[in-house]
Amino acid sequence: MFPMFFWAPQVHLPWSGSVAQTIDLERFFNAIPAQSGDGKIEREAFEVASYGSQLGWLTEVLLDITRSAPPAAPEARAALSYLVEANDKIQELKKAGKAEAERQARSIEDSLLALKKTDAARFASLSERLLPLLAPEVVHGHAAALPAGDGGAKVRPQMSEPD
Numbered sequence: 001m002f003p004m005f006f007w008a009p010q011v012h013l014p015w016s017g018s019v020a021q022t023i024d025l026e027r028f029f030n031a032i033p034a035q036s037g038d039g040k041i042e043r044e045a046f047e048v049a050s051y052g053s054q055l056g057w058l059t060e061v062l063l064d065i066t067r068s069a070p071p072a073a074p075e076a077r078a079a080l081s082y083l084v085e086a087n088d089k090i091q092e093l094k095k096a097g098k099a100e101a102e103r104q105a106r107s108i109e110d111s112l113l114a115l116k117k118t119d120a121a122r123f124a125s126l127s128e129r130l131l132p133l134l135a136p137e138v139v140h141g142h143a144a145a146l147p148a149g150d151g152g153a154k155v156r157p158q159m160s161e162p163d
Contacts, residue, residue: 059087 029039029046049057063084071077116123 056090059083063087 026043029043032039032042066080071080112123112126115126
């Protein structure tokens with residue numbers, strides 16, 4: 001008789017295996033009801049600046065304005081308190097994300113330096129494949145990456161008007 005470890009069936013219940021899904025934003029923008037807006041314009045606006053970017057800018061402006069002119073109504077003060085708390089949490093998430101990205105970048109850099117020392121031929125081959133990925137992205141004829149002093153990882157479309 002065979003031991004039980006030879007018989008090990010794999011059972012996959014619904015939602016239990018790996019799931020890969022492509023989310024097509026076009027379906028989202030096409031589903032916008034006519035009375036709520038124009039899906040084509042929403043899509044174009046989203047390509048200029050994501051909703052998260054727009055909300056971030058509005059939050060920064062609103063928080064700046066309320067420093068010199070706090071809201072008078074108690075409900076507005078409570079809402080401002082929630083906004084400040086949410087903004088603080090979002091900034092912490094961004095900071096943690098940047099720290100993790102920096103850690104990953106350093107790990108990649110360390111691995112590449114080790115490969116360069118131990119296997120120059122594989123390093124050269126890998127360099128040929130990676131260099132195109134490291135070239136700056138060009139949007140409307142301009143490099144889209146922000147200066148390294150501002151994190152370097154941010155990319156934004158170039159606007160025709162100054163910021």
